[in-house]
Amino acid sequence: MNPVVVVHGGGASSISCDRKERVRQGIVRAATVGHNILREGGSAVDAVEGAVTALEDDPEFNAGCGSVLNMNGEVEMDASIMNGKDLSAGAVSAVRCIANPIKLARLVMEKTPHCFLTDQGAAKFAAAMGIPEVPGERLVTEKNKKRLEKEKLEKGAQKSDCQKNLGTVGAVALDCKGNVAYATSTGGIVNKMAGRVGDTPCIGSGGYADNNIGAISTTGHGESILRVNLARLTLFHIEQGKTLEEAADLSLGYMKSRLKGLGGLILINKTGDWVARWTSASMPWAAAKDGKLHSGIDLDDTTVTDLP
Template identity: 80%
Template sequence: MNPVVVVHGGGASNISKDRKECVRQGIMRAATVGYNILKEGGSAVDAVEGAVTVLENDPEFNAGCGSVLNVNGDVEMDASIMNGRDLSTGAVSAVRCIANPIKLARLVMEETSHCFLTDRGATKFAVAMGVPQIPAEKLITERNIKNLEKDKREKGTQKPDGEKNLGTVGAVALDCKGNVAYATSTGGIINKMVGRVGDSPCVGSGGYADNNIGAASTTGHGESILKVNLARLTLFHVEQGKTLEEAATLSLGYMKSRLRGLGGIILVDKTGNWAVKWTSTCMPWAAAKDGKLHCGIERDESTTVDLP
């Protein structure tokens, strides 16, 4: 089986020109790291964790050190990961003071009998597992402080939540043994209530992976994604014989028409086909397969380069 990895950097309504190249380089770097893991014999789970870790460590993306701030100006992060081989999964929500929530989610999957830990319980588990704690301010960027201030000023005049284009990072992969996996991580919504949890840590909404079908990772308005179980809905359409593009179009279209919710999804199936689709203005993405790296940000934009 030829390995494949696809990553996304979240849906967006607008990426400024000065940030666009940084975002493009970040998303390409994440896909390259994930692909190299696969080429070296690593598992799909290794690849999606590796790719998402790159994005969590990049302040251009709404995850890890680039996470947006809640109403109190704090970072609360969510993440999940799933192994399509045995449907094992791990998730965390409302976690603070760690650099890489996706690594903690994997520890939940592999070191506990549970699927999901939250808040203080997740923090206690992280300490028990030796996950380094970092000062809260290390996760806060000047840009996100300004974005929180702007959102508070504009509250009541902005678009409804279902029309917001919101950020998440994620990855899906197929390894050489035919196993698939997904990983999704986010800082959530700017100016969110304390304790708010969106779709990203919720299996079936923020992502899903099953070797019999494929893997998906989503981004967009979390409440809308939760209501339609976007990831599992899309893979259901694949099970019914739709192509990946058709399945993504159907599920995203349903979410938009039913709830006015915008979002995006990346997919890989059990044979190595992949697809990216979104209804927001743009979505940074990259895919690596057969020694080629494909990437784009705007609609109808795609470039391809050879990987080393």
């Protein structure tokens, strides 16, 4: 099986011209990290964790050190990961003081009998696993302080939630043994209530992986994604014989028409075919397969280069 990795950097209502190049570089870097892991014989789980870690470490993206702030000016992060070989999964939510929530989610999957840990329980588990605590202020960027101030000024009501704040990062992969996996991570929504949890850590909404079907990672308005169970809904359409494009467009279209929720997804099937689809204005994405690196941000904006 030829290994494949696809990554996304979250949907967006708009990305300024000066930021686009930094975002493109970050998404390409993450896809390259994931593909190098696969090329060296690593598993699909290794690849998606590595790719998402690279995005969590990049302040251009709403995850890890780039996470947006809740209404109290604090970072609360969510993440999940799943192995399509045996349907094992791990997730964390409301994580505050660690650099890479996706690594903690994987430890939940592999080192506990549970699928999901939250808040203080997740923090105690992280400490027990030797994950260093990062001072909260190190995760709070000046850019995100300004975003929070702007949001509080603009927002008297929750009216714009479905159209904005679509930031999440994620990856899907197929390794040489035919195993698939997904990983998704986010800082959530700007100015969210403390303790708010969206779709990202919820298996079946923020992502899903099953060797018999494929793997998917989603992004967009979390409350809408939760209500339609976007990840599993998309894979259901594949099980019913739809193409990847049809499955993605059907599920995203349903979420938009039923709930006015915008979003996007990356999707790979068990034979290594893949798509990146979205209903938001843009969605940074990159895919590495067969020596080629594909990437884009806006519709009809695809660049293809040779993998290094």
